[in-house]
Amino acid sequence: MAHRNKAGASKASRAKKTPKETPVVTGPNMDSLGFLAMDSNVPGLSQVILQKLNMKSYDDYRSAVEGRKLCTDFGIRSYFEMFQKMEDTFKFCVECKKLPESMPDPKSLRRCKRCQNVYYCGSECQRANWPTHKKVCKKLKLVALDRLVEWLVFTGDIPFLTSPWTKRILEVRGWEDYFSMQDGLEEKLSNIMTGRYMNILWANAGKPKPEEAELLESVKRVMTDFVSRPATIGLGLCLFHLDPYAKPITVHVVGASHVETLNARVTDYNELSRMFPKHQGIEVVMVGVDVVDGPIMRPPLVAFGPRERVYLSSYKGLYHDFWESQVETQQAAWPDIVVGFHPGFHACHDLMESWLPTLLLLRDYKIPSLFTVYSEQEMKNSLKILMELETQITGCGANPFASLKPEQAYSNPNKPPVYCNSHYMMFWGLSAPPDELDIGELDGGEEERD
Structure with missing residues (x-):
């Protein structure tokens, strides 16, 4: 007791x-714990991310996320550069954990063709990692696709305006029931699929555009x-x-x-x-x-x-x-x-x-x-x-x-x-x-x- x-x-x-009128904020910061913990698996990865964003420390990153302050040289000149910098933060050998700068030839990193998500520094690491990777390769393909489509959140295309629920919540068994309640769903999805920003995305993503059905499921x-x-x-x-x-x-x-x-x-x-x-x-x-x-x-x-x-x-x-x-x-x-x-x-x-x-x-x-x-x-x-x-x-x-x-x-x-x-x-x-x-x-x- x-x-x-x-x-x-x-x-x-x-x-x-x-x-207290103004309590002191104490306690661990969830975001910083996750950000800094990356280095336990891939030493130096957090610094790679900061470098791509032209930032010196996690505090700079946090200030930018909160909209309080941007470092003076922060900025992206083109959509292609934005997507390239995002992809660069995933470029490390998933088997030996080497970053590009620690390799004799940084360009030797090759991406898995199936999932378009993980990288290897050579065929030996890819063969050694395949027994582990093959278990999640299909799912990681969805991860890589959704990571790009999620950009449409920041353009305002997603989420689209939804309809009033026609069923009580306990009668809605899952997402199929949810989407069945949406009036004009096909038109709303079509507007996203054919919209300006979807075209900009795949013109600059540096990856092949998936089939329409795959893209629709990602949205x-x-x-x-x-x-x-x-x-x-x-x-x-x-x-x-x-x-x-x-x-x-x-x-x-x-x-x-x-x-x-x-x-x-x-x-x-x-x-x-x-x-x-x-x-x-x-x-x-x-x-x-x-x-x-x-x-x-x-x-x-x-x-x-x-x-x-x-x-x-x-x-x-x-x-x-x-x-x-x-x-x-x-x-x-x-x-x-x-x-x-x-x-x-x-x-x-x-x-x-x-x-x-x-x-x-x-x-x-x-x-x-x-x-x-x-x-x-x-x-x-x-x-x-x-x-x-x-x-x-x-x-x-x-x-x-x-x-x-x-x-x-x-x-x-x-x-x-x-x-x-x-x-x-x-x-x-x-x-x-x-x-x-x-x-x-x-x-x-x-x-x-x-």
């Missing part, structure tokens, strides 16, 4: 403490990557029996990275309005140390806007700091549900330390929570931690709205690709005493809470 006692004491102290996979987040939130609302038709709903997205925040434009999260037509209002507040710094979009958060609207806000910092400075001072609404996309607390001690106060807070205040992970194994590891913290697990399983776009381990391409929001876990308050806990409950995934 050590966790319960510790959590109870921390809860009491939170209630008495005077909230749809990239589209699911966007809809996956709001659809997962909608799934959480239904599984926790939260009714957006009965009252306004507040959703806190915890641990949100800068990529999620940039991609989660208001137009994308308006998918919630199409999932729940004529809802009473939905507020989505993104909280995390990786969130792009900037003003909350619609203060004060306790004042709900008109019906049928989704509002997006952000807060840069740890969730328990946000709770003290915003929720406990009634500057932000108490959440109806907390959603975490890939929190990663199972991955390392530092991340778990920064997540522990948040997990205990969610447990002690009995806040319905849903977290997603990249794989079934990550789900099992995370569930083990949640059970050690004596949280009540109310469901888990494969997410019907998992992204279809495969994600590649950047510096270790031959690892099997994973998928965003692949699996989900639901927890709500404290677990029952050990003699009452039914572990079989984990097999369900859609049980009703008490």
Whole structure:
């Protein structure tokens, strides 16, 4: 019961403490951990990326991503140069891990013709690596294609405007059902396929243009990557029996990275309005140390806007700091549900330390929570931690709205690709005493809470 006692004491102290007006952002930066970890597999790869971007350090990279500052010589003169520099960051021998500058002839690197994704410094490395690579070669072909098509996100071609859902979310079994609800789908996809930027892409990509059917499937996979987040939130609302038709709903997205925040434009999260037509209002507040710094979009958060609207806000910092400075001072609404996309607390001690106060807070205040992970194994590891913290697990399983776009381990391409929001876990308050806990409950995934 050590966790319960510790959590109870921390809860009491939170209630008495005077909230800090400007909390200090502490804790590991998810983006920097991933960026710098590349060198553990391919020494010097992070520096190659910075060099291609004309940047000196990760701080320069971060500032550019957040739109705060660009280095003086940052810039790309042509589309061809942009795609070439992007491809250059993948140029290392996947078998011996050598970078081009460490080879007698940097031009000796050759790309796998099948997947157009991995490189080898010679035939010996290619033969040695083939037993491993052949297991993922077909999937890596999809990775390479989607990586290029994803550029259409930045041109505004993707995501396209979607239609109101004609089925309840629990009746939508997957993406085939989702796309079947889209009015004029063929025309929308055709506009993307024949659009100006699609033509620019393949005129400058330095790779052969795939068949139209392959390209069409890639566009749809990239589209699911966007809809996956709001659809997962909608799934959480239904599984926790939260009714957006009965009252306004507040959703806190915890641990949100800068990529999620940039991609989660208001137009994308308006998918919630199409999932729940004529809802009473939905507020989505993104909280995390990786969130792009900037003003909350619609203060004060306790004042709900008109019906049928989704509002997006952000807060840069740890969730328990946000709770003290915003929720406990009634500057932000108490959440109806907390959603975490890939929190990663199972991955390392530092991340778990920064997540522990948040997990205990969610447990002690009995806040319905849903977290997603990249794989079934990550789900099992995370569930083990949640059970050690004596949280009540109310469901888990494969997410019907998992992204279809495969994600590649950047510096270790031959690892099997994973998928965003692949699996989900639901927890709500404290677990029952050990003699009452039914572990079989984990097999369900859609049980009703008490």
